[in-house]
Amino acid sequence: MLDIINIHKTFNKGTINEKVALDGVTLHLNEGDFCTIIGGNGAGKSTTLNAVAGVWPVDSGQILIDGVDVTGLPEHKRAKYLGRVFQDPMTGTVADMEILENLALAARRGKKRGLSWGVKKSEKEEYRTLLKQFELGLEDRMTSKVGLLSGGQRQAITLLMATINKPKLLLLDEHTAALDPKTAAKVLELSDKIIAENNLTALMVTHNMHDAIVHGNRLIMMGNGKVILDISGEEKKKLTVDDLLQKFEKASGSKLENDRMLLSKGEK
DSSP: OEEEEEEEEEESTTSTTOEEEEEEEEEEEOTTOEEEEEOOTTSSHHHHHHHHHTSSOOSEEEEEETTEEOTTOOHHHHGGGEEEEOSSTTTTSOTTSBHHHHHHHHHTTTSOOOSOOOOOHHHHHHHHHHHHTTTSSGGGOTTSBGGGSOHHHHHHHHHHHHHTTOOSEEEEESTTTTSOHHHHHHHHHHHHHHHHHTTOOEEEEOSOHHHHHHSSSEEEEEETTEEEEEEEHHHHHTOOHHHHHHHHHHHHSSOOOOHHHHHTTTOO
């Protein structure tokens, strides 16, 4: 479903601020793979997601989604293949529109639209059913403006909007980092449920080692713009945070000194 082939990206090339962000990243995801990506600041995690999304062009290499070479496509032309949830709950929804209107907008994404604007009764029932699974009471607030919702509620709506058309690939970019632990756990639980029920292929960037181990069927660790660990199957199921730290040190030749990741070491 996703082929990233030897991609490179350097920012501010030829200046004093030159930064090699991606240094020959290669990654293959089968349909239905749920892959978590972890690594320190500047490791290349979000840069990889942005490369797949087409936020900017890569310097070299190829990106294919479901066999289609999207390397040269701008961001808006890749949107039909992708669903994306960002770290900031304010991104991905229209604050002064109702929950119902936001969902209808997402459902119509990439489709031809007529001159009339309206949400059919059957659509309202569908959205009510989808919202009910969140157990956040949102099914009874469909006419509420999204800007009035809490961060966790907004992120749940964004997750639903990103997956309502069953994208080829779902990109989750630290989508629980701005939430409190209880709300983050709920949004992660919903992410697992939606990905499993729709057999979606997903890439989730996280700084939380525990979350990276518990969620998904595959774990990628990045360092200095490269993939340094790729763990799946039984090995991933048996993995502990201490195991992951040891593997990181062995693969990178240095100790992990990223405060954000180490602080999240014991989070459950």
